[in-house]
Amino acid sequence: QASPPEEKTKTLDKAGVLHRTKTVDKGKRLRKKHWSASWTVLEGGVLTFFKDSKASAAGGLRQPPKLSTPEYTVDLRGASLSWAPKDKSSRKNVLELRSRDGSEYLIQHDSEAIISTWHKAIGEGIQELSAD
Ligand code: I3P
Numbered sequence: 001q002a003s004p005p006e007e008k009t010k011t012l013d014k015a016g017v018l019h020r021t022k023t024v025d026k027g028k029r030l031r032k033k034h035w036s037a038s039w040t041v042l043e044g045g046v047l048t049f050f051k052d053s054k055a056s057a058a059g060g061l062r063q064p065p066k067l068s069t070p071e072y073t074v075d076l077r078g079a080s081l082s083w084a085p086k087d088k089s090s091r092k093n094v095l096e097l098r099s100r101d102g103s104e105y106l107i108q109h110d111s112e113a114i115i116s117t118w119h120k121a122i123g124e125g126i127q128e129l130s131a132d
Contacts, residue, residue, distance in 0.1 A: 013042040014121045016114070020049050022072060023088070024104035033089075035108070039068060042121055045129045047074040047097070049105075074099050077129040081122050095119055 018040045021033045036052035050068040078100030088096060088106060093115040095107040109115040 013125060015041045018118065019108040021106050022103065023106055027102040042125060045076045045125055047076060047122060074105065076125045079126050081126060
């Protein structure tokens, strides 16, 4: 059964602390990778990476996200997600997210279980938007 649009866009799907770095900005490859541990929220088909902070890295689920500022918001409509090829990073458990505007992000967590739940949740978010 279809839920009202306003309800759909306000559903919090997932939140937590992830390592992430932007590698391409609207088609332009960035010269340096800057990995940050930051609060990340998946909500209403949008993935938001909040600004890096020691508090956000240490606070885990107890960190109130409203206290930090969004750094990147990624519209999942038309985005694609895959496991990053080995040449993209020396880290383990790295996901690569490509947005429709031609930006790319790497998303990483040392825990395979945790990164897998994000893989599933972001993948489902992309799927839901493509069905509209
Ligand atoms: C980069 C930094 C990154 C690393 C990147 C290095 O060095 O160590 O963590 O990416 O590797 O260039 P710097 O701090 O001097 O910018 P990974 O951790 O993802 O491997 P790369 O050059 O292979 O992208």
